Amino acid sequence: MKKTFIKTVLNIVLYTAIGVMIYFLYSPLNPHPNNKTSSSITFVYQQF
Amino acid sequence: MKHFLIAYFLPCICAVFIVYLIATNPSVNTKMFPEQKQENFDTYNYIPNFNSNAWNEEQFLNDNKNTIWILGSSELSSPSEALPFRFLTKHFPVKVKGIGHAGNQCFSIYCQLLANEDRLQDARIVIMVAPSWFESKSAEGTSSAVFLEYSSMHWQKKILEKEGEFADYAKKRIASLYSELNSPGLELKLLNFEHQASKSLFHKAIYAPVIATDRALFTQKENLLPPRTPMFYPDMSLVVTPDSINWNRLISQSKSKVLSMSTNNSMGINDEYYNEHIRGNTGSVSSVQEKYNQELEDFAMLVSLLRTKKADVSYIIAPLNPYYYTDLEELSPTVEKIKDILDPDDEGRPSYLSFFVSDTSAYSKAILTDVMHFSDHGWYNIDQFIALKYNLDK
Numbered sequence: 001m002k003k004t005f006i007k008t009v010l011n012i013v014l015y016t017a018i019g020v021m022i023y024f025l026y027s028p029l030n031p032h033p034n035n036k037t038s039s040s041i042t043f044v045y046q047q048f
Numbered sequence: 049m050k051h052f053l054i055a056y057f058l059p060c061i062c063a064v065f066i067v068y069l070i071a072t073n074p075s076v077n078t079k080m081f082p083e084q085k086q087e088n089f090d091t092y093n094y095i096p097n098f099n100s101n102a103w104n105e106e107q108f109l110n111d112n113k114n115t116i117w118i119l120g121s122s123e124l125s126s127p128s129e130a131l132p133f134r135f136l137t138k139h140f141p142v143k144v145k146g147i148g149h150a151g152n153q154c155f156s157i158y159c160q161l162l163a164n165e166d167r168l169q170d171a172r173i174v175i176m177v178a179p180s181w182f183e184s185k186s187a188e189g190t191s192s193a194v195f196l197e198y199s200s201m202h203w204q205k206k207i208l209e210k211e212g213e214f215a216d217y218a219k220k221r222i223a224s225l226y227s228e229l230n231s232p233g234l235e236l237k238l239l240n241f242e243h244q245a246s247k248s249l250f251h252k253a254i255y256a257p258v259i260a261t262d263r264a265l266f267t268q269k270e271n272l273l274p275p276r277t278p279m280f281y282p283d284m285s286l287v288v289t290p291d292s293i294n295w296n297r298l299i300s301q302s303k304s305k306v307l308s309m310s311t312n313n314s315m316g317i318n319d320e321y322y323n324e325h326i327r328g329n330t331g332s333v334s335s336v337q338e339k340y341n342q343e344l345e346d347f348a349m350l351v352s353l354l355r356t357k358k359a360d361v362s363y364i365i366a367p368l369n370p371y372y373y374t375d376l377e378e379l380s381p382t383v384e385k386i387k388d389i390l391d392p393d394d395e396g397r398p399s400y401l402s403f404f405v406s407d408t409s410a411y412s413k414a415i416l417t418d419v420m421h422f423s424d425h426g427w428y429n430i431d432q433f434i435a436l437k438y439n440l441d442k
Contacts, residue, residue: 007055015063023071029081029273 093133096149097197109167115143120176122150130427140440151194154346163203168357182382184334189342192228204235219243295432302425306414315371316413335378363400369419376406401433
């Protein structure tokens with residue numbers, strides 16, 4: 001039980017870190033030139 | 049199965065929720081993506097384009113009491129020290145700022161001003177009008193690429209929120225550029241759809257669901273993107289050399305200097321430019337009839353906008369070299385039409401300064417450095433006009 005709990009907490013930390021990293025890289029607020037036309041929220045909106 | 053749900057599925061749901069909270073929190077976003085501030089404030093004396101730069105956009109038409117705005121196209125890219133935003137800023141207690149590079153024609157300027165129309169009253173603005181805008185392909189109006197360089201998503205949104213004759217015209221013109229836009233944003237789509245919907249009741253019915261959907265998405269986008277962080281704008285110090293300008297001497301000296309740099313041709317063209325581009329050749333203009341001249345219509349709307357919003361505006365009509373362009377009389381009716389559009393100001397002084405002549409006998413060879421760009425002599429004449437118009441000498 002304790003092992004499952006630790007695994008759950010570690011997975012939350014890991015998945016959150018991955019999610020934040022992806023958001024940081026692909027957010028439309030990221031001013032890096034490579035981000036201008038990459039997949040981003042702006043790009044998704046532009047499909048409508 | 050239970051172990052999988054607790055150890056993998058539950059963390060996944062939790063992570064999505066936490067990332068959502070982070071991504072929608074403006075203060076976290078501000079820290080993650082700090083707005084890049086311009087370090088050297090003096091560089092704002094001239095900017096080639098806005099290019100979505102929040103700092104430059106916020107500064108535009110700000111502090112009108114101490115600032116004169118020069119809007120134009122390629123002539124402003126010159127490195128000459130005689131350009132008003134360099135010369136006048138150095139010698140008078142006024143900030144002169146130049147905006148524009150090649151292609152920044154009437155509709156581009158119109159959109160920049162329309163998006164900021166609440167700042168136009170009494171704003172001191174000088175529009176550099178180039179006759180070459182109104183001939184050949186340029187007469188089709190501002191290109192879509194140039195329009196996007198100067199009108200960011202934020203300014204398109206401002207135009208979208210406006211109503212009336214001027215906003216309708218902007219929507220109509222954006223709709224005409226729409227097919228050239230690669231992957232247009234929601235703002236541009238709505239501007240286009242609203243113009244299409246205004247054509248008839250039938251169009252309105254057809255476009256209603258599309259507009260409603262895009263409006264809903266637009267609201268979501270607004271909620272998602274944090275507002276632009278308010279920035280501190282330090283006032284640019286006015287560094288003034290306390291000397292009075294002897295305009296007559298300055299203008300005559302610059303004339304002699306410009307003429308001394310034109311020795312290998314009789315056209316008054318700078319030697320280097322002549323060797324590189326002209327070499328004895330002549331050019332011609334391709335005039336466009338008024339009813340097909342989109343640029344002329346854009347110009348009339350630009351003048352009307354500035355007049356309606358009571359801007360303190362003046363216009364400089366640039367010349368073309370009549371020794372190089374041998375058929376300039378073809379462009380004369382267009383230039384006369386431009387002058388008709390520009391009425392005298394309230395005090396009876398002409399609100400424009402025209403250098404355009406089609407006849408070589410009336411042309412001063414030192415005004416231009418090549419076939420269409422001002423020399424130092426030309427710029428000093430313009431500096432004097434601006435200084436007189438806005439009482440900088442007092």
